Amino acid sequence: MTVEVWLYGPLTRYAPAPSKPGYAQLHLSLPDGSAMQDLIRHLGIPQKEKGITFVNGDLTDMPGLQADSDRVLHDGDRIGLMHTRSMWPFQYRFLAKTSPQLEKKMKRGGGGGVFHSSHGRSSTREGR
C-alpha cells in the first residue's frame, strides 16, 4: 500500500529525500497491515519527537501520549506528523475530529482532555 506522509518542522530531517523549507511531502510504500509505529520506525523518528499527529484529518495523537501506535494504516491515507514543538491549544481544537483512542487517553490524563499539552504537564511535574 502507499500512504501520503507530511513531515513538519524539525521532523523534516527524517525525510529520505530533500524537503522543502519547513516541510516534506512523501509517498511511501509500506507492507499491507502496517501500523503507525511501523511507519515511525521506518522513518527513524524517535518517539519523544513525535507530537500532534493526524490521519485523514482526524487528530490521533498529542505530545507524549503515543495514542496511535497500534493504528493500522490503509492505502491512500494522509498522515500528518508534527514535532513536539508544534501546538494546538484546546480552545482551537475543542470538538474537532479526534480518534476514539486519543479521546480515551486524554480523558484518562485528567481534565477530560482539556489540557494543551500533556507533554508539558508531565515534564514539569517530573522536574519538580
Next chain:
Amino acid sequence: MAKILRVDIGTESVAFEEVPDKYKFARGRWLTSSLVADEVDPTCHPLGPGNKLVFSPGIVTGTTAPTSARISVGGKSPLTGGIKESNAGAKFATMQARLGIAAIIVQGQPKDSKQYVLAVDKNGARLVAEDGLRGLGTYATTDALIAKYGKVGVCCIGPAGEMRMAMAGICFNDLEDRASRFSGRGGLGAVMGAKGLKAIVVNSRGAPAVPIVDKELFEAGRAKLTKAIRSHDITKPKGGLNTYGTAVLLNILNEAGALPTRNFSRGRFEKAADVAGEAIFEGNKARLGKEVYNHACSPGCIIQCSNTWYAPDGSEMVSCIEYETVWALGPDCEIGDLDVIGRLTWLCNDIGLDTIEAGGTLAVAMEGGVIPFGDKKGAVKLMEEVGKGTPLGHIIGAGAAVTGRVFGVVRVPTVKGQHMPAYEPRVVKGIGVTYATTPMGADHTAGYTIAPEILGVSGKVDSFDVNKAELSRNFQTTTAFIDSSGHCLFIAFPILDFPEGFQGVIDECNGLLGTRWTAEDIGRIGADILARERAFNKTAGFTNADDRLPEFMKYEPLPPHNEVWNVSDAELDAVHGDAAS
C-alpha cells in the same frame, strides 16, 4: 492615585478626574467596557458625537509581571454596531500605566475638519491641532511623532481610520518603533478618525513606579506565573511560539481540515505548508544564513512570539505575520506566496487595517468576481485602492458583510458583521459556539480558558461529550478577566496546564491592589464584564438571532470532512441563559 484623563475634542479640552470608587480596581477590558456601557448610549451612531473611545492598561501593566503590557481599547463598533473591546501589546500600555492614568476617554467631535495629536506626559496632557500628518500611513506617522516627541509610546491611525472605514484598526509602535501592534478588530480606528484624533503619544519619563500594596505577595505571584510560562512547551524560550510564532498553527489546522480556504469553501489548502510558521522560520534561515527566533512585541514579554519576514536580499519586509494574518491574506484568498502575504501585511499595517477583516474581505470580493482567487497582483492592487480611498477601496474597507452585500455574495463568513478568524467552525465546533455567542462578533480571542479544576468543573468537564454551553461561558468569563489583568492571552496556555500559574496571576493582582480575590472572585468579575457588554448590545438592538453563524454553514458541507454546522440554536442560547442578548 490613579486618574482618568478625559479629552473632549469638541471643546478642545483635557481634564483629569478621580477614578470613581466603583472602578477603583477595574482596569483593561473591565474598565473600558464598563465606561463604554456607563457613558455611551448603545443606540448612538458609532461615528457620531455620542460614541467614546476608551484606552486602559491592565491591572498589573507597567510592573515586572511577565507578559503584561496590554492596552485595552473600547467603544461602540462601527463594524458590528455593538460594544467592542480590542487589545494590543505595546509599550504605550506600560507608559500609560506608569503615568497613573487608568483610562483615557476621548469624546465629542471636531467642530471642523481639524486633526489632533494628544500628547501625555508626567506634567499633564495637551491636545495639539496638527495638520501635517493628514493622510500619512502608520509607519510615516510613527516616525514623525518619534522625531518630534522623542522616545514615546505611539498610538495612531492610518488613512483607513481617517476615512472612517469599518475595518480600520488602531496601531501602536513595538519595541523597535515599528508601527505593527494593533487593536485591530471592530473598526475602532474609524472611531478615532471620526474624533479627528490622528494619534496619541505618551511619555512616562520621570513617572513613579506603579504602586504595589503588598510587594511580597506580588513577587510570589510573579514568580509562579514566570515559572509556568518558562516551563511550558508552547511558551518557553525556543518553544513553539518563540520559534515559529502563532503561524505554527497553520499546518495543524490544515491537516485537521479546518483551515478556511478559498473563502470558507474548503478546509485544506494545498500550499498551506509553503506559508506556515515552519516555512517562515526556514525561509528566514535561508535568506539570512542564520536562525532567527522571535521577539517581544512589548516590554517584559518572556514568551516573545512576534516574527519578522525578511526579503530575498536580507532586508526586513514586515513584522509581524501572525497566524491569522498569514491565513486571511493567504489561504483564504488562495495565495500561497509568503512574499505577497508579507507585502499585503505591510500594506495593512501602513493603511491601518485589521488583517483578519482585510484578508477575509478580499476573499469575499474574489467570490463576488472582483478579481479571481489566487490573483496576487490583483490583491495588492485592491489593498492599495483601500489605502487611496477609491470607491471600490471604500467598499472593501467597509468589511466583509458590506462587500458581500454589494457583490451579491451568499458565502459571507461573519457573525454580528465581523469576519471570522482562521478556524473553521464546521470542523472545530467548540470555537463556533464562541464565535456565535461572544458580544464581540466572530472572535477567536474571546474564549481562552484555564485549568478546569480552577473553574470548579473538574471531573465534570469532558471535552468530547461536553456541555458546550457551560464550557464556552466559562471560557468567555475567564478571558474577560485575563483581558482586564493586563496579561497577554497567551499566558492561558501555561496556566491551563499548570494551575499554580493561574494562582500566580491572582496573587499578582491581590499583591498590587491589596485585595483578597479568590478564583471564584475572578469568575464573578469576568461574568460581570460579559453581562455589561451583553446588556449594551441588547439595548443596541441585538437579540438571540444575532448569536448565530451564517446560514450557508448549515447547508454547505466543508471538504475534506464534509461537515456542516449542526450545533442547535437552543445550545447557543444556553451559553448565556436567559440573560441579555
